[in-house]
Amino acid sequence: MPKETITPRQQDYSQWYLDIVQNADMADYAEVVRGCIVFKPTGYAIWEAIQRGLDDRIKATGHVNAYFPLLIPRSFLMKEAEHIEGFAPEVAEVTRAGGEDLAEPYVIRPTSETIIGHFYAKWVRSWRDLPLLINQWANVMRWEMRPRPFLRTAEFLWQEGHTVHATEADAERETLMILHDVYGDFMERDMAVPVIKGLKTEREKFAGGLRSYSLEAMMQDYRALQSGTSHNLGQNFARAFNITFTDQQNTIQYAWTTSWGVSTRLIGAMIMVHSDDEGLVVPPRLAPVQVVVVPIYKNDTERSSVLQAVEQVTADWAGRLRFKVDDRPNLTPGFKYNEWELKGIPVRVELGPRDVQQQNVAVARRDIPGREGKQIVPQAGLTAYLETLLTTIQQVLYDRALRFREDHTYTIQRFDELADAVERGFARCYWAGSSEDEQRIQSDLKATIRVIPLEQPGTAGTCILTGKETTQQVIFGRAY
Amino acid sequence: MPKETITPRQQDYSQWYLDIVQNADMADYAEVVRGCIVFKPTGYAIWEAIQRGLDDRIKATGHVNAYFPLLIPRSFLMKEAEHIEGFAPEVAEVTRAGGEDLAEPYVIRPTSETIIGHFYAKWVRSWRDLPLLINQWANVMRWEMRPRPFLRTAEFLWQEGHTVHATEADAERETLMILHDVYGDFMERDMAVPVIKGLKTEREKFAGGLRSYSLEAMMQDYRALQSGTSHNLGQNFARAFNITFTDQQNTIQYAWTTSWGVSTRLIGAMIMVHSDDEGLVVPPRLAPVQVVVVPIYKNDTERSSVLQAVEQVTADWAGRLRFKVDDRPNLTPGFKYNEWELKGIPVRVELGPRDVQQQNVAVARRDIPGREGKQIVPQAGLTAYLETLLTTIQQVLYDRALRFREDHTYTIQRFDELADAVERGFARCYWAGSSEDEQRIQSDLKATIRVIPLEQPGTAGTCILTGKETTQQVIFGRAY
Numbered sequence: 001m002p003k004e005t006i007t008p009r010q011q012d013y014s015q016w017y018l019d020i021v022q023n024a025d026m027a028d029y030a031e032v033v034r035g036c037i038v039f040k041p042t043g044y045a046i047w048e049a050i051q052r053g054l055d056d057r058i059k060a061t062g063h064v065n066a067y068f069p070l071l072i073p074r075s076f077l078m079k080e081a082e083h084i085e086g087f088a089p090e091v092a093e094v095t096r097a098g099g100e101d102l103a104e105p106y107v108i109r110p111t112s113e114t115i116i117g118h119f120y121a122k123w124v125r126s127w128r129d130l131p132l133l134i135n136q137w138a139n140v141m142r143w144e145m146r147p148r149p150f151l152r153t154a155e156f157l158w159q160e161g162h163t164v165h166a167t168e169a170d171a172e173r174e175t176l177m178i179l180h181d182v183y184g185d186f187m188e189r190d191m192a193v194p195v196i197k198g199l200k201t202e203r204e205k206f207a208g209g210l211r212s213y214s215l216e217a218m219m220q221d222y223r224a225l226q227s228g229t230s231h232n233l234g235q236n237f238a239r240a241f242n243i244t245f246t247d248q249q250n251t252i253q254y255a256w257t258t259s260w261g262v263s264t265r266l267i268g269a270m271i272m273v274h275s276d277d278e279g280l281v282v283p284p285r286l287a288p289v290q291v292v293v294v295p296i297y298k299n300d301t302e303r304s305s306v307l308q309a310v311e312q313v314t315a316d317w318a319g320r321l322r323f324k325v326d327d328r329p330n331l332t333p334g335f336k337y338n339e340w341e342l343k344g345i346p347v348r349v350e351l352g353p354r355d356v357q358q359q360n361v362a363v364a365r366r367d368i369p370g371r372e373g374k375q376i377v378p379q380a381g382l383t384a385y386l387e388t389l390l391t392t393i394q395q396v397l398y399d400r401a402l403r404f405r406e407d408h409t410y411t412i413q414r415f416d417e418l419a420d421a422v423e424r425g426f427a428r429c430y431w432a433g434s435s436e437d438e439q440r441i442q443s444d445l446k447a448t449i450r451v452i453p454l455e456q457p458g459t460a461g462t463c464i465l466t467g468k469e470t471t472q473q474v475i476f477g478r479a480y
Numbered sequence: 481m482p483k484e485t486i487t488p489r490q491q492d493y494s495q496w497y498l499d500i501v502q503n504a505d506m507a508d509y510a511e512v513v514r515g516c517i518v519f520k521p522t523g524y525a526i527w528e529a530i531q532r533g534l535d536d537r538i539k540a541t542g543h544v545n546a547y548f549p550l551l552i553p554r555s556f557l558m559k560e561a562e563h564i565e566g567f568a569p570e571v572a573e574v575t576r577a578g579g580e581d582l583a584e585p586y587v588i589r590p591t592s593e594t595i596i597g598h599f600y601a602k603w604v605r606s607w608r609d610l611p612l613l614i615n616q617w618a619n620v621m622r623w624e625m626r627p628r629p630f631l632r633t634a635e636f637l638w639q640e641g642h643t644v645h646a647t648e649a650d651a652e653r654e655t656l657m658i659l660h661d662v663y664g665d666f667m668e669r670d671m672a673v674p675v676i677k678g679l680k681t682e683r684e685k686f687a688g689g690l691r692s693y694s695l696e697a698m699m700q701d702y703r704a705l706q707s708g709t710s711h712n713l714g715q716n717f718a719r720a721f722n723i724t725f726t727d728q729q730n731t732i733q734y735a736w737t738t739s740w741g742v743s744t745r746l747i748g749a750m751i752m753v754h755s756d757d758e759g760l761v762v763p764p765r766l767a768p769v770q771v772v773v774v775p776i777y778k779n780d781t782e783r784s785s786v787l788q789a790v791e792q793v794t795a796d797w798a799g800r801l802r803f804k805v806d807d808r809p810n811l812t813p814g815f816k817y818n819e820w821e822l823k824g825i826p827v828r829v830e831l832g833p834r835d836v837q838q839q840n841v842a843v844a845r846r847d848i849p850g851r852e853g854k855q856i857v858p859q860a861g862l863t864a865y866l867e868t869l870l871t872t873i874q875q876v877l878y879d880r881a882l883r884f885r886e887d888h889t890y891t892i893q894r895f896d897e898l899a900d901a902v903e904r905g906f907a908r909c910y911w912a913g914s915s916e917d918e919q920r921i922q923s924d925l926k927a928t929i930r931v932i933p934l935e936q937p938g939t940a941g942t943c944i945l946t947g948k949e950t951t952q953q954v955i956f957g958r959a960y
Contacts, residue, residue: 028599030549032556033586034577038599039547041614048545065528067519069510070588070619070635071572076512092551092577094588097514098623099569106513108550108574108588119508119518134521139550139619143578155550 006342008277013221018149020271023342024280027149035144035154039264042343043150045288046267047157051137053190053286054159054262057182063133063161068116070139071106076114079240083113086207090142092154108141113208113233113259116162117241124164124255126246131174132164140263150268151225151480158263164243164255168234171256172211175232178260179213183228191266192283192398193217193273194405195227196426196475198451203435206259210234216450216475218405219272222425224450224477227269230260268480273401278369280344283397284390291323291386292345296333296352309356313349313379321386341366346393347386355379367393367400409475415464418476422447426477432463432470441465441476449474486822488757493701498629500751503822504760507629515624515634519744522823523630525768526747527637531617533670533766534639534742537662543613543641548596550619551586556594559720563593566687570622572634588621593688593713593739596642597721604644604735606726611654612644620743630748631705631960638743644723644735648714651736652691655712658740659693663708671746672763672878673697673753674885675707676906676955678931683915686739690714696930696955698885699752702905704930704957707749710740748960753881758849760824763877764870771803771866772825776813776832789836793829793859801866821846826873827866835859847873847880889955895944898956902927906957912943912950921945921956930957 005023007015021027026043030036039047055065071094077084091107109115116134124132137159144154161178165171179197187193195215205212209231216224237243238254247253274281284290295310297303310325317323326336333350340348350362361382365373377385408425412418421427422445431449442448452474460471485503487495501507506523510516519527535545551574557564571587589595596614604612617639624634641658645651659677667673675695685692689711696704717723718734727733754761764770775790777783790805797803806816813830820828830842841862845853857865888905892898901907902925911929922928932954940951 028602030599032553032598033549033551033595036549036551038549041544041546044546045544047547064521064525066521066524067527067637069513069516069518070621071513071516073512089579092574092586094572095575096585097572098625105576106572115513118512119510122508141550145578157547 006277006279009220016277017268017272020275020280021149024344026267026271026280029147029149033154035147037147037149037153039157043267046270046282046286047264049286049288050186050191050262050266051159053186054182055137057186058135058159058161061177061181063135063163065137066134067136067138068112068119070109072109072112072115074105074107076118077107079114080208080236082236083208083240087111087142090144092141092143109138110140110142111259111261112136112138112140112160112162113237113257114241117237117243117257120162120164120255120257121241121243124243124245127166127248130164130166130245130255131170133161133174134163135159135161148268150264150271153264156264158261160259160261163258164238165257166245166247166253166255168232168256171232171234171258175211175213175230175258175260178230178258179215179228183215183230183260183262187215187217187227187266188398190283190285191270191273192285192394192401193227193269194398194402196451196453198453198475200229200451201435201438201449201474203438204448206231206233208233208236208240209259210236214451216477217269217273218401218408218426218477219269219480220404221272222408222423222478224426224475224479225265225269225272226450226479227266228260228262231258233257233259274397275344276369279342281366281397282344282346284346284394287322287344287346289322289324289345290390291317291321291347291349292336292340293323293325293349293351294333294336294340295325295327296350302353305356306351306353309379310351313351313361313382316383320383321390337364341369347389349382349386363389365389365393367396412464413462418447418464419445422476422478426450426475428453428473428475429464430461430470431465431472431474432468433465437465447476447478450477450479451475486757486759489700496757497748497752500755500760501629504824506747506751506760509627509629513634515627517627517629517633519637523747526750526762526766527744529766529768530671530742530746531639533666534662535617537666538615538639538641541657541661543615543643545616546614547616547618548592548599550589552589552592552595554585554587556598557587559594560688560717562716563688563720567591567622570624572621572623589618590620590622591739591741592616592618592620592640592642593717593737594721597717597723597737600642600644600735600737601721601723604723604725607646607728610644610646610725610735611650613641613654614643615639615641628748630744630751633744636744638741640739640741643738644718645737646725646727646733646735648712648736651712651714651738655691655693655710655738655740658710658738659695659708663695663710663740663742667695667697667707667746667749668878670763670765671750671753672765672874672881673707673749674878674882676931676933678933678955680709680931681915681918681929681954683918684928686711686713688713688716688720689739690716693934694931696957697749697753698881698888698906698957699749699960700884701752702888702903702958704906704955704959705745705749705752706930706959707746708740708742711738713737713739754877755824756849759822761846761877762824762826764826764874767802767824767826769802769804769825770870771797771801771827771829772816772820773803773805773829773831774813774816774820775805775807776830782833785836786831786833789859790831793831793841793862796863800863801870817844821849827869829862829866843869845869845873847876892944893942898927898944899925902956902958906930906955908933908953908955909944910941910950911945911952911954912948913945917945927956927958929954930959931955
């Protein structure tokens, strides 16, 4: 795995991404299954870490997990007019099963509002049944012609939360709570990915929903990645599937529902925000292995004293650090350094005969590659040193990504500044245009309104297109 | 949820099972999706506990998780002759996607040997790449006409391990290690389900495999449930998919593969082994909630002193016991007792005003329903008491299930004893018959050889059918 195989970001960002994925051994193209990938162990382990971080937060905020059928009767999609328009073109259909043609085809779920709505209509009777707070971890399928590992694949893995509430205010509170306390908190704290939280425009909202919120992150090519969405579905799906409840005044009412999801796309976000030309960079809180120890020796005598020192040094790591001792024979230390660098392990500890004598180790930081990030550290107190270092690295990665985003976010006043701004990053501006205006800008500049940020200046300004006075700022950007 | 809704086991075992599932709110029929169920939160939480217990053991024995595509080109199934014969009649086929008819249909995976074999052929090159030890958590689909919650559903959830080895001995060692250290250990220790481990006969082995091992458990209606299988696939799939490697002598060889799986069927096993006519019984090591605390009070003054005592009593439980305080207003204690009994929570702690005064609590055991299982216990030392009690209950459930199986296992010498024995349990006997003999017995008695136990007497005896001398004993039984 020579490092030369990674194309530098500046040269070809898109190839750089594929090189990172391949060199870190994260995925394989499933060319025999259109648009799909294999999530290889290194890539899947990141997904498992993401699942743990999210699942803990989803449960801590009162939700429980369940599992609904993969197949959805095709007619279900039709029940919500906007929904079918959004998803019909990209579904896969099961038309034969058990050796027979089916009277009504099923679609493989592209998302589960419809099938879950069907069951919620059975389960919800009274205000006492509300709120109903359920999440599902599942695979979904949206037929995809231009796959890109993790970012866009026909089959992907995700969680989808589906909740039912008695009032619009409750549904809105849930939608925003998920945005902040589950998704925002996870992405910023665990993934070290700064996100802009806000509302989607009408044009970009979920097909069939009332209001969609999203979290947008900036990649190193200045493009936006929508990293998660949280939808207030209003009463649209409740009406389509007849989810009603008897309220405290004994009146039958349509319920208010929400849905929210993040997917294996987050693996792509992690890669693109933090990695460099040396390979993958995994933030410590997400890393399945946080510290790799490479023993260095030339002969059996050295080997035995070095390995003994490794054992002493790592004796109290279990439960405090996730680590691995790379004692594979017949591979040079240099080969191992390179491999773990490609795989993004946050910290490497090297321990050789001289370190045994001097009671030291060498510690190399993945976030600062090369000599600069390498230090000689005493063995005494090493565990605490490494714990602190991991916290530092986590913060450094976050700060770096935030600075990058801020350095490439341009507050613009005039429409003629937009083309240049979205070429180099996010454009923040006052906006009072229409959906048609957005459409035209997308055609002309390949840029869309990523989000109407929740944080607004609170003062009025002039819309860059219409010249109207407005208090609303938006973020324009090119999106994945 | 009146208890009267549970049909007694003696009256109608099959209805009893459905009543347990419904009263514990574990699943819902997905009548709109043929043969499928919804895994409701209470049922899915058991699956999550099963996943944790198995995933820990799978990883501790050196395996890593990955994820392969849901869809398999139909032609892949054809590559292994026995395999297609076994699975073709029950696959669901995707023939349209993205609005177009597909040139070659896909099947939804009924199991993944073929698609994974395709990738392993790409990944495995040299003896250095072996063993390759990968597991996948996934949904699978086998078109099923007579669904039964958890036991038999068209879509189900499972893990499937797929490994590649350099030699037959390595593959066999892996197959048996999974049987003992992963599946057997988990089922007996965590699920409190005693299992008989052994070899499947040729007739019952996995379609396309060389040798299949299984773990068989006895349900309370004396029938056998195959709870997990571990297959040595020999070189069959390696030949079909061209999984080869260069050995240390630089010769290209076909590899040896294994596969092994357990599914959401285990939830059915847990229900049928431990539950009683009062409802579900969940073994403590598997229980998402091990202890439920029900505060008892008649007015606000009582409420406040009782809740304060509950807080004190439970102060050091976090991290030691998985518990829940059921402080729902407007429900009587009796209603709550009944609900948690139906849901199988191992231990219930009741705390009322008199307990506050006397510094006691009442502790009720789910494994011994009614007054018999109820004790007054001092609040001092309660946590340790409960920890010990949970261990005791776990053991009691295992011992009870083991005694039940032993009481209903009959060692028979003559063929004419078989019909009666399989009516009342397992029949253990010497066997030297053929596959055709097995087929005839299945037609006549609805019983099959569940397993050739690994534990054999080591002495010869007479085959009950052929009269031949043999050292091989088998277990006959009726199976789910």
